[in-house]
Amino acid sequence: MGVIFQDFGRYELTAGENIGLGDVDRIEDRDAIMAAARAGGAADLVDGLPNHLDTALGRELGDRELSGGQWQRIALSRAFMADNELLVLDEPTAELDPRGEHEVFQRFAELTQDRMTILVSHRFSTVRMADRILLLADGVVVESGDHATLMKRDGDYARMFRLQASQYVDQDSPRRLDSEEGPR
Numbered sequence: 001m002g003v004i005f006q007d008f009g010r011y012e013l014t015a016g017e018n019i020g021l022g023d024v025d026r027i028e029d030r031d032a033i034m035a036a037a038r039a040g041g042a043a044d045l046v047d048g049l050p051n052h053l054d055t056a057l058g059r060e061l062g063d064r065e066l067s068g069g070q071w072q073r074i075a076l077s078r079a080f081m082a083d084n085e086l087l088v089l090d091e092p093t094a095e096l097d098p099r100g101e102h103e104v105f106q107r108f109a110e111l112t113q114d115r116m117t118i119l120v121s122h123r124f125s126t127v128r129m130a131d132r133i134l135l136l137a138d139g140v141v142v143e144s145g146d147h148a149t150l151m152k153r154d155g156d157y158a159r160m161f162r163l164q165a166s167q168y169v170d171q172d173s174p175r176r177l178d179s180e181e182g183p184r
Contacts, residue, residue: 002084006091008075012061015046016053018074022081032081039111040077041104045070068095076104080111087112090120105129124161133157 002022011018019036020027027033030053037043049055049064056062057074066074072095079087093101105126119127127133128147135143135150135157143150143157150157 001086001088002079002082003088004075004079004090004092006094008072008078010058010066010071010075012058013056014051014053015042015049015055015057015074018057019046019053019077019081022078023083026081033077036077036081039080039107040073040075041100041107042070042073042077045073069097069100072096073100085115087115087117088120089117091122092119093123093126101126124157124164 009021011021013021016030016033017027019033019040019042020029022036023032033053034043034046037046045066046052051063055064057064057066059065072093076092079089079092093104096104109129119130121127131146133143133145133147133150134141135155137156143153143155145153147161151161152158
């Protein structure tokens with residue numbers, strides 16, 4: 001089982017070690033680490049570091065401090081390092097900017113193929129592609145189904161989805177904002 005929590009670990013180690021901790025038996029396998037970095041969206045970050053995988057990260061002992069989103073990409077890569085049948089991802093893109101989040105979820109189906117994935121999220125846009133969505137209230141499942149089914153039911157899920165979506169649509173204009181369009 002691979003897990004990435006919302007409050008993930010930031011280790012004062014090299015970039016390669018930070019990712020390799022996802023499968024300590026292969027912590028020296030640079031090819032596996034770079035494959036995990038690609039899966040987690042950290043390959044460009046690693047390539048841009050002064051010593052690539054050998055760059056020490058962190059504020060105290062490291063050569064380079066990363067932004068929250070960069071650390072999150074390292075943590076995501078760590079989760080993809082091991083060949084786990086079950087992934088538990090708790091708000092795995094919380095510190096990524098909208099473009100980074102979009103990139104991760106564009107690849108999400110590929111990354112989780114042949115793996116059961118539990119995705120915990122308060123962002124309804126991130127759960128749309130799930131085979132099954134469970135809406136919890138006070139620790140109890142109150143709605144269950146895929147996105148289309150839950151939208152048709154017009155219950156709490158549909159209301160919350162529309163509420164979040166309304167933040168991304170210009171109410172004064174008939175033109176919808178497209179994620180590929182970029183800032184206006």
